[in-house]
Amino acid sequence: MALPMTQVATTEGQSESSKKPNPMSFVKDVCVVGGCGRVGLPLAMGFARVGLKVAIYDINQKAVDTVNSRVMPFFERGAEELMATLSLEQMTATTDLDIISQAEHVVVIIGTPVDEHLNPGFSSFTKFIDSIGPKLVDGQMVILRSTVYPGTTARTQELIARYNPNVDLSFCPERVAEGLALEEISSLPQLVSGTSDQAVKRASALFSKLNTKILELSPLEAELAKLFTNSWRYIQFATANQFYMLAQEHGLDFYKIYNAMRWEYPRTQGFPKAGFAAGPCLFKDTMQLASFSDNRFFLGHSAMLINEGLPQFIVNDLKEKVELGDKTVGVLGMAFKGNIDDARSSLSYKLKKVLEFQSREVLCTDPYVRDEALKPLEEVVERSDILILGAPHRVYKELKFPEDKIVVDIWNFFEN
Ligand SMILES: NC(=O)c1ccc[n+]([C@@H]2O[C@H](COP(=O)([O-])OP(=O)(O)OC[C@H]3O[C@@H](n4cnc5c(N)ncnc54)[C@H](O)[C@@H]3O)[C@@H](O)[C@H]2O)c1
Incomplete structure (x- = not known):
């Protein structure tokens, strides 16, 4: 990385006032980097909705064109309607990196996957900062919003300071759930952290515009709060899945026990149902925490083995009961959870792979x-001997299956 020597500096000893933004010099209030993504786009739209001038910088040209033509690239509740009301003046997307220099706040929400060894990698983030670094200008504020490995904000501060010490840095984790993003952007409290008091103040001021409640933490606390949140959810799902498997292995109806546990008993009300716990966040965030704990996060690793083992368990369980090799199996719902169109890291696809090895034929459907490999629902229901619910989409609720079909419903979705 070649840096002009005059720009190599640290923030130490620098007066807060030297970083003061001059809003007059910025054409945009916010630039959302990675703003065509699943959580970046609802956030950009949320800022535009409250009257801020928003730019989106994204490397995906196709998605940029789609957004600028005011079509949603994916499903998100209420987004199509909101999109239709936003002018290009209010929100515009581009692949031109120069847009970064034009925004007072640069909110970064690019993907942060773990690698094939389940470890987080910092090199792609370093490369990313090197790409935007030369575009950062005095008085700007960078807000990291991607879920990051603990310590990333502190490292990023050092990287950014090499390019421009007069830039504030904050970490404000995104905690919305896909499908509910536009509501939750304004209803969930926002955790705000920064590498200086001024950074915290500026980030708080920005998120207050979304009408969120603000809670201040240190960067490391905020990074861990996000990872703890997702890991905790992942562990809860794993607990339900482990209990489901235990009950099944003993020939018992898990939901009879589940309902008994929860009946008029306040302390078990939050207990989740069994089901596929997957998607682009819970697994990888749990693995980020495992890596941070020097691989001594035993609960996290156990949760991963349980949740990821559920498709194989379902198939093994079926094999105990029927001659699976003779059967056509249908999987209903390929998204990683109900009522969304996102199939990233979906366990329905893992189930499909296991079934392809064990059954006569696998047919998959999702509305x-x-x-292109998916089949219409009617065909899947008609041709399959066994139907396995992969994602509990609301539209499946009223389905009635012919008596001769075996239906596997780990959510107990069709019963309630
Ligand atoms: N999906 C969720 O429900 C969710 C919820 C909370 C937090 N998060 C976190 O948010 C982050 C983004 O997740 P996502 O699901 O929106 O991912 P995504 O893949 O849908 O979106 C990422 C976007 O960033 C763009 N991008 C990638 N590299 C870029 C670069 N160098 N410059 C500019 N744009 C770039 C991609 O083209 C894409 O549009 C991740 O860190 C994730 O953990 C996700």
Whole structure:
């Protein structure tokens, strides 16, 4: 990385006032980097909705064109309607990196996956900062919003300071759930942290515009709060899945026990149902925490083994009961959870792979996921001997299955 020597500096000893933004010099209030993504786009739209001038910088040209033509690239509740009301003046997307220099706040929400060894990698983030670094200008504020490995904000501060010490840095984790993003952007409290008091103040001021409640933490606390949140959810799902498997292995009806546990008993009300716990966040955030704990996060690793083992368990369980090799199996719902169109890291696809090895034929369907290999629902129901619910989409609720079909419903979705 070649840096002009005059720009190599640290923030130490620098007066807060030297970083003061001059809003007059910025054409945009916010630039959302990675703003065509699943959580970046609802956030950009949320800022535009409250009257801020928003730019989106994204490397995906196709998605940029789609957004600028005011079409949603994916499903998000209420987004199509909101999109239709936003002018290009209010929100515009581009692949031109120069847009970064034009925004007072640069909110970064690019993907942060773990690698094939389940470890987070910092090099792609370093490369990313190197790409935007030369575009950062005095008085700007960078807000990290991607879920990051603990310590990333502190490291990023050092990287950014090499390019421009007069830039504030904050970490404000995104905690919305896909499908509910536009509501939750304004209803969930925002955790705000920064590498200086001024950074915290500025980030708080920005998120207050979304009408959120603000809670201040240190960067490391905020990074861990996000990872703890997702890991905790992942562990809860794993607990339900482990209990489901235990009950099944003993020939018992898990939901009879589940309902008994929860009946008029306040302390078990939050207990989740069994089901596929997957998607682009819970697994990888749990693995980020495992890596941070020097691989001594035993609960996290156990949760991963349980949740990821559920498709194989379902198939093994079926094999105990029927001659699976003779059977056509249908999977209903390929998204990673109900009522969305996102199939990233979906366990329905893992189930499909296991079934392809064990059964005669596998037919998959989903009303939302775009995948040419999927079949219409009616065909899957008609041709399959066994139907396995992969994602509990609301539209399946009223389905009635012919008596001769075996239906596997780990959510107990069809019963309630
Ligand atoms: N999906 C969720 O429900 C969710 C919820 C909370 C937090 N998060 C976190 O938010 C982050 C983004 O997740 P996502 O699901 O929106 O991912 P995504 O893949 O849908 O979106 C990422 C976007 O960033 C763009 N991008 C990638 N590299 C870029 C670069 N160098 N410059 C500019 N744009 C770039 C991609 O083209 C894409 O549009 C992740 O860190 C994730 O953990 C996700």
